[in-house]
Amino acid sequence: MAATRERVRIVDTTVLSDDWYVLRKVTFDFLRRDGTWQRLSRETYDRGNGATILLRHAETGDVLLTRQFRMPAFVSGHDGMLLEAAAGLLDDETPEARIRAEAEEETGYRVRGVRKVFEAFMSPGSVTEKLHFFVGEYDASLRTGAGGGVAEEGEDLEVVEMPLQAALDAVERGEIVDAKTIMLLQYVALRDTAGARAA
Incomplete structure (x- = not known):
């Protein structure tokens, strides 16, 4: 199986909110274990470490x-x-x-x-x-x-x-x-x- 970074292709990133912390919507293509690509969207909340x-x-x-x-x-x-x-x-x-x-x-x-x-x-x-x-x-x-x-x-x-x-x-x-x-x-x-x- 390919390394994770080779299985993820980011298509688009949209900032939904940048008030207190940053909320983004990330659209990406993900290489599944069966070898097919699937387009997905996820929201990520970035508040720092x-x-x-x-x-x-x-x-x-x-x-x-x-x-x-x-x-x-x-x-x-x-x-x-x-x-x-x-x-x-x-x-x-x-x-x-x-x-x-x-x-x-x-x-x-x-x-x-x-x-x-x-x-x-x-x-x-x-x-x-x-x-x-x-x-x-x-x-x-x-x-x-x-x-x-x-x-x-x-x-x-x-x-x-x-x-x-x-x-x-x-x-x-x-x-x-x-x-x-x-x-x-x-x-x-x-x-x-x-x-x-x-x-």
Whole structure:
């Protein structure tokens, strides 16, 4: 089978919206596995790439999340107040530099021991964003402020500290429904389990 780039011929790209982010309609010919070409159209939403980090207390292992209002969740029938790991768009910075700044802005803590754990496309059927996932540590000595985000950007975040198990239980109860946060919580839970077995 030919390489993917040889199986895709872009015919036309139309910008449908360029307000907050960019919504495009892409028409292309795609070489199917049976050797025939098929013309397709897809919409892609380009909001840039981002980064997210799960902060864990250096001694207790508690996790630090934020609660904030999300309009897309609200119009989908949720109350819109989501518990999330700190996150933000890269804005032409490196993923680690951006997530360090974003975490401090949102939570009020500088982060140490920052480690990248994986990357993922969050909704590849329509959204171009690739998210860089990190874990890091915090404690009282690293506190720089109250957190809460930037009011001028419309942010009004509540900082929420909880035990890891309580966060995992909240996932099971449907109280934490943000995908990036669930992925990071499950990552650290699996690592904790693997570490316990090794010990």
